[in-house]
Amino acid sequence: MLTMLGGNHHNTSFSAIERLQSGIADPATTLEALGQRLGPVVLLQTCNRFELYVSGAAAADRLISAVSEVTGVAAEDVATDLWLSRGVEAAEHLYAVASGIDSLSLGEYEVLGQVRGAFSLAVSAGTDDELLARVFHGAVRTGRRIRAETAISRNALSISSIAATQAAQALPALEDSAVLVVGAGEAGRLTARALHEHGARDITILNRTVERAWQVASTVEGRGAALDNLPAELARVDLAVSATASTSHIIDAELLAETVGRRSGRQLLMIDIAMPRDVDPSVVDLPSVRYWGIEDLRNTSERNAGQRAAALPEARAIVSEELEKLERWWSARDVIPTIKALTDHADAIREAQVERATRKMSLSPDDREQIDLMTRSIVKQLLHEPIAALRDGRAADADSDAVRKLFRLSCA
Numbered sequence: 001m002l003t004m005l006g007g008n009h010h011n012t013s014f015s016a017i018e019r020l021q022s023g024i025a026d027p028a029t030t031l032e033a034l035g036q037r038l039g040p041v042v043l044l045q046t047c048n049r050f051e052l053y054v055s056g057a058a059a060a061d062r063l064i065s066a067v068s069e070v071t072g073v074a075a076e077d078v079a080t081d082l083w084l085s086r087g088v089e090a091a092e093h094l095y096a097v098a099s100g101i102d103s104l105s106l107g108e109y110e111v112l113g114q115v116r117g118a119f120s121l122a123v124s125a126g127t128d129d130e131l132l133a134r135v136f137h138g139a140v141r142t143g144r145r146i147r148a149e150t151a152i153s154r155n156a157l158s159i160s161s162i163a164a165t166q167a168a169q170a171l172p173a174l175e176d177s178a179v180l181v182v183g184a185g186e187a188g189r190l191t192a193r194a195l196h197e198h199g200a201r202d203i204t205i206l207n208r209t210v211e212r213a214w215q216v217a218s219t220v221e222g223r224g225a226a227l228d229n230l231p232a233e234l235a236r237v238d239l240a241v242s243a244t245a246s247t248s249h250i251i252d253a254e255l256l257a258e259t260v261g262r263r264s265g266r267q268l269l270m271i272d273i274a275m276p277r278d279v280d281p282s283v284v285d286l287p288s289v290r291y292w293g294i295e296d297l298r299n300t301s302e303r304n305a306g307q308r309a310a311a312l313p314e315a316r317a318i319v320s321e322e323l324e325k326l327e328r329w330w331s332a333r334d335v336i337p338t339i340k341a342l343t344d345h346a347d348a349i350r351e352a353q354v355e356r357a358t359r360k361m362s363l364s365p366d367d368r369e370q371i372d373l374m375t376r377s378i379v380k381q382l383l384h385e386p387i388a389a390l391r392d393g394r395a396a397d398a399d400s401d402a403v404r405k406l407f408r409l410s411c412a
Contacts, residue, residue, distance in 0.1 A: 001055075001056055001057040001086060001087060002053065002054070002055065002086065002087060002090045002091055002131060002132075002135055003053070003054045003056065003057060003058045003063070003084070003085070003086050003090060004051060004052065004053050004054070004084070004085045004086070004090035004093060004094070005051070005052045005054070005060070005063040005064070005067065005082050005083070005084050006044075006049065006050060006051030006052060006082055006083065006085075006093075007020075007049065007050050007051070007081050007082045007083065008048055008049035008050075008051070008102065009048040009049070009104050010102070011083055012050075012081050012082065013081070014048065014275070014293070014294060014295045016077070016081035017048065017049065017050050017081075017275065018275060018276040018277055019071075019073050019077070019276075020050045020067070020071050020073055020078075020081075021045055021050060021247070021275055021276045022071075022247050022248065022276040023070065023071030023072040023073055023247075024043075024045070024070070024071060024247065025247050027043065027045070027121060028121060028124065028125050030043065030070050030071075031043055031121060031122060031125040031127050032125050032126070032127065033069075033070045034052070034066055034067075034070055034127065035125065035126065035127035037062075037065075037066040037069070037070075038054050038058055038062070038063065038066050039054070039055060039056060039058075039129075040054070040055035040056070040122075040127055040128060040129035040131070040132055041053065041054045041055070041122065041127050041132075042118050042119055042121075042122040042127070042128070042132055042136065043118060043121075043122075044094075044097070044114065044115060044118040045114075045118070045275075046110075046111060046114050046275070047104075047159055047187075047273060047274070047275040047294055048104050048159075048275065048294060049097070050082075051094075051097075052067065053090070053094065053132060053135070053136075055129050055131045055132050057086065060079075060084050063084070064078045064079050064082070067082070088323060088326070088327060088330075091135050091138070091139075091323060091326055092319065092323055094115070094135060094136070094139045095138065095139045095142045095143075095319045095322060095323060096319060097111060097115060097139070098111065098112055098115040098139035098140055098142060098143035099112075099142055099143045099146040099147075099152070099315055099318075099319060100112070100143070100146070100147070100152060100153060101146075101152070101312065101315055101316070101319070104159065104294075104297075105157050105158060105159065105161075105162060106152065106308050106309065106312075107147075107152040107153035107154070107308045107311075108153070108157065108158045108159075109147070109153060109158065110158045110159070110160075110186075110190070111143075112140065112143040112144070112147070113186075115136065115139055115140060115143065116136075116140050118136075119132070119133070119136040119137075119140075134326065134329060135326065138322055138325070138326050141322065142318060142319055142322040145318050145322070146315045146318050146319070149314070149318065150311040150314045150315050150318070151308060151310070151311040152308050152311040152312065152314075152315045153308070154308060154311075158190060158194075159187075159273050159294065159297065160187055160190035160191040160193075160194050160243070160273065161190070161194045162297045163191060163194070163241055163271045163273050163292075163297060164191060164194035164195045164197070164198050164241075165194075165198070166271070166292065166297060167195065167198070167239055167241070167269060167271060168195075168198040168199065170269055170290070171238060171239060171269065174195070174198055174199045174200050174239075175199040175200065175201050177200065177202065177237075177238040177239055178202045178204075178236055178237040178238050178239075179195055179200045179202060179203045179204070179237060179238070179239045179240075179241075180203075180204050180206065180233045180234070180236075180237040180239065180240040180241070181195070181203065181204070181205050181206070181216075181240075181241050181243065182206045182207075182227070182230065182240065182241070182242040182243065182244055182250070182251075182278065183206070183207060183242060183243040183244035183245070183274070183278075184205050184206075184207035184209070184212040184213045184215070184216040184224070185243065185244070185245055187243035187273060187274070188205065188207070188216060188243045188244070189216045189219070191241050191243055191273065192205060192216055192217070192219070192220045192222065193219065193220060195220070195239075195241070196220040196221070196222075200220075200239075201221070202222075203217065203220050203221070203222030203223075204217070204222055204223050204224070204225060204233055204237070205217040205222060205223070205224045205225070206224075206225055206226065206227050206229060206230060206233060207224065207226070207227060208226070208227050210224060210225065210226045211224075212224075213225060213226070227250075230250070230251070230255075231255060231258065231259055234251070234255075234256065234259040234268070235259045235262040235263055237268070238266070238267075238268065238269065239268075239269045239271070240268065240269070240270050240271070241271045241272075241273065242270075242271070242272050242273070242274055242278035242279055243273050243274050243278070244274055244278050245274070246274065246276070246278055247276055248276070249277065249278060249279060249280045250278050250279075251270075251272075251278055251279045251280065251283070252280040252283075253280050253282045253283050253285075253286065256268075256270075256283045256286055256289060257286055260286055260287060260288055260289060263288065265288055266288065267288045267289075267290060268288060268289050268290070269290045269292075270283060270289060270290065270291045270292070271291075271292045271297075272291070272292070272293050272294070273294055273297075275294060277293060279291065279293070281293060328392070331392075332390075332391040332392075335390045335391065335399070335400045338390060338400040338403055338404060338409065339387055339390055339391070341404070341407075341409040341410065342383065342386070342387070342403055342407060342409060343383060343387075345407055345409060346379050346382070346383060347376075347379065350375045350376065350378075350379050353375070354368070354371055354372055354375055357371060358371075386403065390403065
C-alpha cells in the first residue's frame, strides 16, 4: 500500500505550503526524522507543493503528527491544509505530477527532475524501499514518455520562464535594464537563462558562494557577487528576481525601504519565485516597488496553451497504461506468499516420494539424483501455469484465495 499526504496549488494555499517548507532547514535531516517516525518515505517539495509518500497504510493521525513534529506547524493546521490519498490513487497523482499534468504551468519540465531528485534524496537518506522505488521509477518513466510522445510540453513555461516573460512585458526595454538574480541554484540558473533569452544583458547573480554565482553568471555573460552585496544591488537594478532555498525572508520591508530611499524614485520590479518566499510580501506597500509572488504568476496566459491542453487525453492514457503495469506488479507482489507456500507444499510432497522410492527400490546415489532431477522438472512444469495465472494480477486476490483453499496452504 502507498499512502500520500500532501498539498499543492489546487487545494492548499501558498501560505500554508510556505509554512510547512519554512520548517525544513535541511531536507536530508528532515527525511531521516520522518523515516524514524513513519518508515520508508519520500518528501517531494516544489515551489507549489508539499507531498509525503509513505510505504504502507499509514494512519492519517500518525502522518499528521509526524509532519507537525518535523516542521513545527500545528497538527490541527496540517490536518486542515493537507489531504490524504492511498493506493493506486496516490500513485496516479504522482504520475500526473511527474508528467506535468498537475503542474501550475501545464507540461513544464522542471518537475520531472524534482520528482527524480526527491527519490534520490530518499535513497541517500536511507528512507526508500522496493515499493517507493517501483512507484517513483514508474513516475519518472511516465513523465519521460509523455513528454516524448505527446505535445503536452511543447513550448511549456516553467515558473522561471513565466517570471522572465512577465518581466519582459513589464520592462519593454529589458535589454537596457539592470537585472539581479538572487540565488544560484537550479531555479536561479534557469531564471538567469530565461531573462538572457528575453534580451537582458546586464545580469548580476548573487549567492552565498561567490564561485557558484560566477559559474551561473558566466552562462549569461553576466557577473557574480556575494550575497552581502544585496543592499547595494537592490539600489542599482531595475529588476530583481529572488530564487533561493532560504527558509526565511532574505529581503524584508526594512531592507527594501532603505534601498528605495537611494533610488531617486526609480521603480523596482521585484519578483519572488522562491518557496518559502524570499521576500516579505509587505514590500508591496513601499513606494516605487512593484512586487509579484508565485501566486501572482498563476494566471499568466501562455502561448500554445491550447495545443498542450489538447494533448491531455493522450497524456492521461499513457498514465493509465503505466498505472496498469504498476497494478500488475502490485498484485504479483501480493501473491508471492501464496506462490511460495504452493511451491514449498509441492516440493515437500516430491521429496517425500523420492525418499520413499529410494528406500523401497534401494536406488544408487546416481539413480536417486536422476529421479530427483526428473521430479523437480515435473513439479516445475505442473506449477508453471498456476503460478503464471497468479502473477498475472487480473484477479490476484480471488485466485490466491482459491489456491490456498484448494491446497490448504498456510501463508503465515
